[in-house]
Amino acid sequence: MWFFFAGAAAICFGIRGILYQWTSQRPIDRNLLLLGVYISGTLIALISNVIAKQPWSNGAWYGVLMGLFSYIANASMYRGYAVGKASIIALFSGLPPLVVVIVAYILWGEVLSTWQLTAFFIVLLGLILIKYSQDLKLNQLKGIQWGILTMLIFGFSDVSIKQSTIAGAATLPALIIMYVTGTVLFGITWAISYAKSKSTVQEKDQYEEAPNKTTQQNNIPHWTLKRTLGWGMFVGITNIAGMMFLFPAFREGITGIVSAISAMSVALVILYAHFYLKENMSKREITGLIVTVVGILVLRLTS
Template structure:
């Protein structure tokens, strides 16, 4: 069943990626959006646990680390997109399974069989082909430090989930702590940036009236209330994915589960192809085929 849970989690995270991609094309405050995503997770997991009454053991405090890692991964990813080449950062977002496999081997002595290792490598190559961009140049590595941080912290989040299942921490209490931590961090970041905004706006007073009017209409279309509400809606896909990922990590091999979940990028590629009518390159087609072959091999080997 762990394989089914992993694929289901990847599907939820894939829909989350599609919604993120759609939202990125709108004039929206990203920190407020992510605050809504984490706030939604906090409310949903807390309400569910009120009914099912899972125990709040000491192990749930690992959720603080999960929330911090998730926050750092998202913050690093967006910072990388802001200051560096998107292709470089995107490349590293496909590599957390590699980090997870290495850490799992040293922490829990989780070794992969020959078939599992072969399938893992096939999936990883497929992900890299999907993520790799034709404009990636080794001499244009600006932003690579943010890409590396993104890879590490997404990997740390997966490892923390596995550790939580090992120590027997209850799913919903630990997710409540995780999402509450993320909400606090993104809320703080949004508050700080919001406080700086008036001084930033004073630097553009010399813009003409037409541009100011146009920009006002653009920003007013996404009010704070609407942005937060949309973030909470997107958060539903995120929290369901996190709920599903727990049984996957509980029963499956850490690195394999992480690799399957990372396949959520395929949903964004499919969305871009069929909804946005973007053309597929041979590289992307090859990556998708290899990744699905790798998952099929994983299924047969499990």
């Protein structure tokens, strides 16, 4: 059953990645969007637990770590989609199993097999091929940096989820604390950025100038606060759904395998980038993608 839960989480997270990429290309306040994602998660988790009445325990407090890691990882992934290639960012967002396998070995003694080590080096080779592509431009390098951060922090997030299940936390109480933590963090981030943007607008209003090409380009209407928050809450449905599936998968399955299966959400985003966005990639980038996906598959099948 845990295999089904992990697969369902992968589908939810893949849809989330597609929605993040699509939204990142719109004139929208990123922090307010992500605030909506976490408000949605908080409300859904609270309402669900009112119905399910899952017990609270000390293990649920790992939700604070989960919320912190999720805050950093989601912000990094969204930023990566805004400045880099969707397929490249999606690839890195699919690599947290590498982090999870290593940390699981350190914390819980989950031994790496020969095949797991082989998979690790296969994926590493794929990353090198992508990073040192001759066609790579500065904006894509920035995307890769955000992708690496996304990979690391999502890996830590998976580890904290596993640790909470080991500590006996029920799914919904831990998710409530996680989403409340994320809501507070994104709320503070949005409030600061909103105050700064209002201050900037007021300063500009003091200097009336004739319109030029630059100001005309900057006059693209942004989404309203209500529309942005509402869309974020809609996107948040995919996020909370994926987390609800991921918890029982980690509780019942082996850490590395569950993380690897859920990370296959990358396949949905790569297909979206290829068929809908019509992204062109160099031969070396394509080779790197293929080699890395093969590494993920080896890790999945042999963990």
